[in-house]
Amino acid sequence: MAAVGLALAGQTPAIGSMTSSLQSILMNTHGSKDYEYPTDITRDILPIPVHSHNDYWRNEPFWTGLSKGCTSTEADVWLYNGTLYVGHDQSALTSSRTLESLYINPILEVLDRQNPKSPFVPAPTKNGVWDTDTTQTLYFFIDVKTSGPETFKAVIEALEPLRAKGYLTSVKDGKTLNGPVTIIGTGETPLEMITSVADRDYFFDAPLAKLKDPQYSEINGLVAPIASTDFQAVVGKVTLDTDPVLNEGQLQVLRQQIADANERGIGARYWNTPHFPIRTRNLVWRTLLREGVALLNADDLDAVAAYF
Numbered sequence: 001m002a003a004v005g006l007a008l009a010g011q012t013p014a015i016g017s018m019t020s021s022l023q024s025i026l027m028n029t030h031g032s033k034d035y036e037y038p039t040d041i042t043r044d045i046l047p048i049p050v051h052s053h054n055d056y057w058r059n060e061p062f063w064t065g066l067s068k069g070c071t072s073t074e075a076d077v078w079l080y081n082g083t084l085y086v087g088h089d090q091s092a093l094t095s096s097r098t099l100e101s102l103y104i105n106p107i108l109e110v111l112d113r114q115n116p117k118s119p120f121v122p123a124p125t126k127n128g129v130w131d132t133d134t135t136q137t138l139y140f141f142i143d144v145k146t147s148g149p150e151t152f153k154a155v156i157e158a159l160e161p162l163r164a165k166g167y168l169t170s171v172k173d174g175k176t177l178n179g180p181v182t183i184i185g186t187g188e189t190p191l192e193m194i195t196s197v198a199d200r201d202y203f204f205d206a207p208l209a210k211l212k213d214p215q216y217s218e219i220n221g222l223v224a225p226i227a228s229t230d231f232q233a234v235v236g237k238v239t240l241d242t243d244p245v246l247n248e249g250q251l252q253v254l255r256q257q258i259a260d261a262n263e264r265g266i267g268a269r270y271w272n273t274p275h276f277p278i279r280t281r282n283l284v285w286r287t288l289l290r291e292g293v294a295l296l297n298a299d300d301l302d303a304v305a306a307y308f
């Protein structure tokens with residue numbers, strides 16, 4: 001700011017010339033170290049409570065969601081010969097698209113930049129990926145596609161670089177310690193691999209619509225920070241495009257599920273929400289936010305980022 005002010009002083013910018021003089025100042029300062037700082041990679045991105053659904057489909061998995069501020073991302077993982085590959089189905093897998101290359105390494109890179117060592121930092125930090133809100137965790141849903149026990153074991157091992165630096169949200173002595181990344185196993189992830197371990201740094205994606213079933217009746221936010229379900233399967237088809245977009249019965253189902261989850265310290269997420277017509281999609285997003293879901297599930301990240 002000071003540099004810009006100084007350079008402008010002494011000139012009497014005529015209308016129209018202001019922009020060009022400002023542009024020339026910006027051009028001259030381009031490359032100046034004064035405009036950089038260690039944690040600036042996400043400098044102007046505001047986090048939004050959005051899950052980047054099937055994130056690995058995007059041109060730049062992880063990075064695209066990060067650039068939009070999505071606080072949740074997802075990878076489908078397949079275990080072959082000891083390596084975790086990322087893709088929606090087997091035909092989509094390649095030897096270079098791995099959990100490590102597409103997610104673990106980029107996340108580490110961002111977190112290392114957000115937690116610099118410098119004379120100004122008296123003690124090690126645990127900043128999250130967003131420069132604008134360093135306490136915001138990044139939920140990372142790992143959707144296990146191949147045999148649960150073997151694959152999730154490999155996932156736990158693959159997290160070691162993040163674990164070693166203290167970047168994972170963990171449970172210790174019955175308390176959750178919030179960290180930059182919160183790992184949530186979904187798909188074929190076996191629930192027992194989470195409930196059987198008291199102190200751990202990975203969680204379970206609980207079935208939101210079945211929280212009252214005996215096998216899930218004991219779980220709480222220490223096991224499952226988020227519970228998810230298929231919107232259309234439990235709420236039904238949305239036929240309106242006026243507000244309220246849900247009928248009374250649909251709203252009651254939604255409210256009950258969100259309330260049951262929240263009572264146990266679990267946040268709610270609905271997938272398979274309408275994506276068309278746009279007006280219906282937006283009204284459903286608005287309704288879900290108003291009713292208190294933890295995350296919106298979105299496929300079109302440009303649309304959801306513009307919506308907020």
Ligand SMILES: *[C@@H]1O[C@H](CO)[C@@H](O)[C@H](O)[C@H]1NC(C)=O
Pocket residue numbers: 080081
């Ligand atoms: C796994 O290893 C076997 C034996 O070396 C090999 O034939 C197979 O192609 C490998 N599979 C993949 C997906 O790399």
